[in-house]
Amino acid sequence: MxxxxxxxxxxxxxxxxxxxxxxxxxxxxxxxxxxxxxxxxxxxxxxxxxxxxxxxxxxxxxxxxxxxxxxxxxxxxxxxxxxxxxxxxxxxxxxxxxxxxxxxxxxxxxxxxxxxxxxxxxxxxxxxxxxTAPAPGTLPALTFAAVSCAYYEHGYFTAYRRAAERHPGLIVHLGDYIYEDSAEGDQPLPIVRRHSGGMCLSLAAFRRRHAQYKTDPDLQAAHAAAPWAVIWDDHELENNWAGRTPGKKTPGFAARKRAAFRAYYENMPLRRSTLRPGGRLRLTRRLHWGDLATFHLLDTRQFRSDQPCEDGLRTGCDARLRERRALLGADQLAWLDAGLRASRARWNVLAQQIFLAQRDHRLGPGTELAMDGWDGYAAERRRLTGSLLASGARNPVVLTGDVHVAHANELRADFDDPDSARVGVELVATSVASDGDGYHDPVAGAAVRAENPHIAHIDQRRGYVLCAAGPGELRAEFHTVPYVTRRGAPAAVSAAFTVPDGARSFGNA
Ligand SMILES: [Fe+2]
Missing domain, CATH: 2.60.40.380 (Purple acid phosphatase-like, N-terminal)
Structure with missing residues (x-):
């Protein structure tokens, strides 16, 4: 136009x-x-x-x-x-x-x-x-939804429809909007409906995959309900890709990446300014909602170093601590830091893909950490939390996707020291459909929380997060659906957390 x-x-x-x-x-x-x-x-x-x-x-x-x-x-x-x-x-x-x-x-x-x-x-x-966004200088309340991870083959997109029914002012999509592969044969999960075509390796295949997802009536309802702010994670291209390194060792990664980026742009409500020379996309950008909230949208895939210690859950991986390992990369980190310092927003919302808080997956003695999340990039996480603290930006709230499990986390300068500075909160949206119906196990959840005291909530069911932000507090509700292998599940609020202005932690946790 x-x-x-x-x-x-x-x-x-x-x-x-x-x-x-x-x-x-x-x-x-x-x-x-x-x-x-x-x-x-x-x-x-x-x-x-x-x-x-x-x-x-x-x-x-x-x-x-x-x-x-x-x-x-x-x-x-x-x-x-x-x-x-x-x-x-x-x-x-x-x-x-x-x-x-x-x-x-x-x-x-x-x-x-x-x-x-x-x-x-x-x-x-x-x-x-x-x-439209409110004018600068105003503080009107905003309700926004955070969604992520919609594996078409694993389930129906009921969570999208339930989010749409709440009439949010904005929907933030945290990535894994499509899945490039097929779930066939590799998981003990029922395949509810099939992708057309196998693994996406060409522009035609990525375009067709996006088209198939967009035919879903629940996804269409969510797009028609509110403006979206989108960022990608890995499956818009391929599982666990990192910068120039493919997640799978299949050849032709550079061409596949250009195809995936192009199809992503073609299928998303993005500005032309996100298109960059050489077929690159810049999803790093800001949205200002008056003086109430600034959304800092980040890309944690394109500029990162490869996952350390061959990826996966690892114990004793010292490479994850290396000072020079990048996740956002120096340019994006500097851009974020400048924006945090300049921000006049009541709520500084970082929309990004991967789990920021430390999470020890091994219960009891010993430590087991996920190398694809921020635990695999510990020095860069310290630079990020340092920037969140030193910038003086008011009320950092981090939105996260990727792990298909809802979490509410309190972010600390040092996760091993409960008395270290409070940085802000992290709200992890579970998946819309990925990993099927899921489950809720309060006993197992309590054990994870005992191991990781900064984790306040954990739930393996499907759903989305709904946040109501006002001048005095932000209230985050975890909306959960009991199943996605059949259509039409109801949604219910399974947990809610309030973040008072200035607290950098949950008021009720
Ligand atoms: Fe995912």
């Missing part, structure tokens, strides 16, 4: 075609993948769709006719029935971009709810609900 192709503002502009729900029977519905919005700022938001009348087409192009670019009209209105349209325009869904459309709307009012839709080939899309 270039500025030149923008048509004007409001229905009063002459020559503007209102998007009447005229449905052509001549062509298949190109809006099978739904609509989405993301990265809100005070005067705008990104609108997304991708035309794909046949989402599972093997070439990854969703059944778009070869070489044909398609004009797409879009509308933004203040009301759900589009009586008060405030912005409208025209974009092009290009065949070369797999029919994806990213519209960066501006000229909207801060802190407002809006509705949007698209029209193409005589078909009207579903309606999405979105929001």
């Amino acid at each position: 270039s500025r030149r192709s923008f048509l004007g503002t409001g229905l009063s502009v002459a020559g503007l075609t209102p998007l009447a729900p005229a449905v052509s029977r001549r062509t298949a519905d190109p809006f099978e993948l739904g609509v989405a919005s993301g990265d809100p700022v005070p005067d705008g938001v990104v609108l997304w769709t991708r035309l794909a009348p046949r989402p599972l087409a093997e070439d990854g192009l969703g059944g778009l006719p070869p070489g044909r670019d398609i004009g797409v009209e879009w509308q933004v209105a203040e009301d759900e029935r589009f009586r008060r349209v405030v912005r409208t325009g025209r974009a092009t869904a290009r065949h070369a971009n797999a029919g994806s459309v990213h519209v960066e709307v501006d000229g909207l009012r801060p802190g407002r709810e809006y509705f949007y839709r698209f029209r193409a080939d005589g078909h009207l899309s579903g309606t999405g609900r979105t929001r």
Whole structure:
């Protein structure tokens, strides 16, 4: 969407075609993948769709006719029935971009709810609900959801729908939006539904995988409910990749990475500024929610050193302590530190992928740590917690995904010293579907907490985290669904924690 192709503002502009729900029977519905919005700022938001009348087409192009670019009209209105349209325009869904459309709307009012839709080939899309960020200097309350890890083969995406039903102002996705491989044969878990195609090794395969996920009605409902802020973890490319090192020792990693990055951009409501030369993506960015919250979105995959000691759970791995091992990398860490120092936000939310608190997996004597999480990068964790303390940034709250288990953690300058400085809190969202139904074992959870006193909560069921942030406190609720191998599970709050302003710890733990 270039500025030149923008048509004007409001229905009063002459020559503007209102998007009447005229449905052509001549062509298949190109809006099978739904609509989405993301990265809100005070005067705008990104609108997304991708035309794909046949989402599972093997070439990854969703059944778009070869070489044909398609004009797409879009509308933004203040009301759900589009009586008060405030912005409208025209974009092009290009065949070369797999029919994806990213519209960066501006000229909207801060802190407002809006509705949007698209029209193409005589078909009207579903309606999405979105929001602009509040103006700087204001402190309006925000409810946001944190979600992560949605393995399509392991279960239904009920947690996405239940999150959408709470009408959050923002949904933060912490990675593993797709899974590149198939669960077939490698886990003792039921396969609830199958991926089309095997392991993603090509651009066509990644595009098709994203398209298959986007056909899910619960995922579509969550995208249509609120703007999203997305970051990836490993499975958007492949399990446990680290910087230039593939997770699996299959050749062609650099090309596979470019393909995965490109497909990710095409399928997410991201700004064009995230695209970088050479097919790279920069997901490191900030979203400001007035003076209430700043979301520092981090990338813990692209710039890291390889996992030490051959990855996995390890005892006595000294390599994990090496000073020069990078996780965020020096540039990203400096960017974060500058942003923390400059922040005027009441809540400084770090959205990142992997488990930050130390976690000893071995009960009793001895220590066993996960090398893919921050425990594998101890010096860099010290640099991060040092920055969180020294910057004076108010109320650090870290959002984490990856481990498929809900946790509430208190972050310490030294996890082995309960009297060391309080850094902030970590809220770990469990998975939406990965690892199937899961379970809750309070006795085992208590044993883990006894081993790791800074861990206040642990739950192996599926769900999401819902946070209500206001000037005086942040309340985090862990919403849990009892099963995902069947559709339609109810969600219930299984635990809740309050973080008072200034406490850097849970008020009720
Ligand atoms: Fe995952």
